[in-house]
Amino acid sequence: MVKIDLKGQVKEFDQGVTAAEVAKSIGMGLYKSACAAKIDGEVCDLRTPIEKDCSLEILTFDTAEGKHAYWHTTSHIMAQAVMRLYPGTKFSIGPAIENGFYYDFDMEQPLSTEDLPKIEAEMKKIIKEDLPLERFALPAEKAKELMAGQPYKEELIEEHAGKGEDISFYKQGDFTDLCAGPHLVSTGMVKAVKLTAITGAYWRGDAKNKMLTRVYGISFPKQSMLEEHLQMLEEAKKRDHRKLGKELGLFMLRDEGPGFPFFLPKGMVLKNLLIDYWREVHKKYGYVEVSTPVxxxxxxxxxxxxxxxxxxxxxxxxxxxxxxxxx
Structure with a gap:
């Protein structure tokens, strides 16, 4: 038996019990909403067996770690959909980010926004298949064999090979990815998804490397949450500084300097007023200015x-x- 501390309440379970089973014993509501677990402060999968006394926290979508697992799993679902639709694609990395996820792909024919609905439809098929996400690990040489023909994965494996550690993978149906996790129990736990944008991104952020196709997305446990998020984005567009700056005659943006504003007379008045106020406040509290290289x-x-x-x-x-x- 193992003793598990659940936020101050200690319960006994059979040795080898998983975090998911503990969540189910507490209540089906918690079990169905669980995304990951934290065992003795370390975030892990819900399927992780518990072999010794520990503290346990079940992480739902309401937590940062729960969102991370949820969005990370959705990125794998997107990669699986892309690989099904566009065989021969080379896939690199697909992390969870602050608001959603992305995945970078090396494709013969780059994607466009017109392709997103088709990818979303395939993702929904994968979600409906309710594929379990299964973690396994391989020695570096076996890992290279598994990822043969995927140069970005081979490069990552090569980097880890020197550490002498096995390489962690996650498998869902016909898709396997090099990944440390954690992930949801199955693809069916994702309930609402939307792909939001496509951009270009250099492999590892280095302009010397190849430009990849990056697809962004967001997902939620409820359709209503997704709709609320999309509505918030629409409202944010109305308050977009680029839109307001143009309408109010504060600045303009030109192709010669993408992302860099050209301040107009009204904009300079506002900018200088803000700088004057900034200096006034700093001077009031005894601060002095310095100037460093750009x-x-x-x-x-x-x-x-x-x-x-x-x-x-x-x-x-x-x-x-x-x-x-x-x-």
Missing amino acids: ILSRKLWERSGHWDHYKQNMYTTVIDDEDYAIK
């Missing part, structure tokens, strides 16, 4: 962690064979 060496960004985590969103250049990035 562009700095890669070495600094590596020390700060930006290079590893945000490089794909940074503006970089090369000066005298050394990488630099704008702050």
Whole structure:
């Protein structure tokens, strides 16, 4: 028997009981809404067997970790749909992000927004199939054999091979992906999904690498939650700064500087008023100003962690064979 601390309430279960089984013993409502589990502070799958006394928290969609597992699983469903519809596609990574998920694909013919409904339809078929997500691990050499012909996966496996650890995979029906998890118990737990955008993204955020097709999406446990989210996005569009800036004559955007505003006279008045107020407040509380370079060496960004985590969103250049990035 093992003793499991459920937020202060200790219960005994048979050794090897899974987090999902514990959730079911508490109530079917919790079991059906469970996305992942946290055992002694470590997030894991609901199917994880519990072999010793521990603390356990069942993570639902209401938690950040629960959302992460939910959206991560949906990214795998999308990748499976794309692989079914477009055989020969090379797939790279598909993480959960702050609001949803994405997956990057290397395709002979890049996707367009017109392709999204077809992919969504295939995703819904996969969800209806209610495929279990099964985790397994392989030694590096076996992992390479499994992912043969998928260069991005082969590259990731090669990086992990030096650590001497087995490589973790998740399988759902005819689709297998290199992944650490955690994931939902099955594809059928995803109830509402919407693919929202397509963009280009360099592999690993490096402009020296190939441009991949990135597909974004969002999913929820209820259709009503998805509709509410989409309505919120529509409302946000009405308040989009690009739309308001144009309507109010504050600034303009041009193709010569995508994402960089050209401030018009009214916009400069507003901008300077904000800067004046900012200086007034800082002076009031005893702050002084300094000025630092706009562009700095890669070495600094590596020390700060930006290079590893945000490089794909940074503006970089090369000066005298050394990488630099704008702050």
